[in-house]
Amino acid sequence: MPNHRTGAGDPAHTLRLLWRQPDEGPRRGPRQGRTLDEIVTAAIELADAEGLDAVTMRALAQAVGVAPMTLYTYVPGKAELLDLMLDAIYAQMPRPDRSGQPWRARVAALARDNRDLFTAHPWAAEVATGRPPLGPGLMAKYEHELRAFDGTGLDDVTRDAALTYVLDFVRAAARSAADARSARQDSAWTDEQWWAANAPLLAQVLDERRYPTAVRVGAAAGAAQNAAYHPDQAYEFGLARVLDGLATLIPPPEV
Amino acid sequence: MPNHRTGAGDPAHTLRLLWRQPDEGPRRGPRQGRTLDEIVTAAIELADAEGLDAVTMRALAQAVGVAPMTLYTYVPGKAELLDLMLDAIYAQMPRPDRSGQPWRARVAALARDNRDLFTAHPWAAEVATGRPPLGPGLMAKYEHELRAFDGTGLDDVTRDAALTYVLDFVRAAARSAADARSARQDSAWTDEQWWAANAPLLAQVLDERRYPTAVRVGAAAGAAQNAAYHPDQAYEFGLARVLDGLATLIPPPEV
């Protein structure tokens, strides 16, 4: 699959699409038979159901009932479509008021909200957002998530760094889970079968005197997660570490 | 680019290649004109210089001076080639004895070693290793890195989880850096130009009353890193958090 990445299109055009600013001017010629939202929604559904690789311009065109090239009258190209998809799912995230809770609960909740996002839309974890889709969805998300650090005493720069740190952790965990998922789909082998196929051959070449710690710890870790990689355990362990790591920056509440 | 992933080939065949176990039996017919190591080395050099996307079977074949289809006599397919490439760069990593140092220094050093790996071979950060290349390189790496937690009192399962946590953090940081790098290469815009192109249009649509925190913090963060994303700062901040997070699991040394 291509390296999926946001912000790859013309910035001005992309921004106009994200904020749904129609070109003004006389509207001659036939009207468009679909809306931009219909296209974006169909693309998201396709990605949810079959993965980002399944979102080809031909497949998407078929899903909305037009010819492939017709899509290019709605969107300059696939790059801009990805920005629109991401901003749309950001916009749909829940944003409850959590101002009454302590910071640790608020940050844990923000992590959970993002984890849920990646559960509902696993493809989103694959997309590189170094140049983020600066649309209304991302803005609302950013505004809401920064609020999780209200009252922690962090300065603005550190607040942004802390949020980035939490989001990067959740994304990395989601990426691992998504990788495992797509490996399961694409490959003829399940994880269990794959490890089982490797084990006997590995035993032949693996010298326990050469790799004593690796063999012992690997066996223990393998047994603890049933031979297959268990993303949930890694997530829970990591989230606890993330919160503890942030706690050293934040003074405990006065009791 | 395809979703790069290790462990996608036949496990038995892949393992045999990783551990360089030649098929026995009578060797009839012409000898091969290249060695597997030559192929793998050329692929790594190509990836280092031009990125993983540049490692096409055609380009690699040209680099080693054979026809594209000839590569398939050395390697069953591109999937197995990736496993070989990764295990080879793992094997080359430095593994100094750090048993005299405190755990925090040892873990910081292991993070640095991995960061250096991804600096030398940025493409490695893009590869999903849910089904890792179980070759001599990975084994040596795993053995050495587990030793960083010697004397911390962590049980084997937690030790593995802690190592995974650190490695995932470094990989995620490297992936962001690699994304930024490839965005710079592929796009006609530099990061600075891209943000500069967005700023004025964004100012028009961005309502400060609607997103007060986002606008304030975003401006502060942007100023602190010169408008462009700065991976080094995020890495330093994150690594300190990672170590603090692990410290809550590990009793301080007796003085």
Added chain:
DNA sequence: ATTGTACATCGTACTGCGTACGATGATTTG
């Protein structure tokens, strides 16, 4: 020395991707 077999090499071709280009026809403006 000769022959048969196994194997390395490689040319051709298939499918599927994003999308450039240009023809067609529908709709609105003058």
Added chain:
DNA sequence: CAAATCATCGTACGCAGTACGATGTACAAT
């Protein structure tokens, strides 16, 4: 009603991984 504009879409191009089969080489058996 004519002209301008624009949505729609068929065709085609380059590039990816690699399946298939032809060609020729080097060793084993005779």
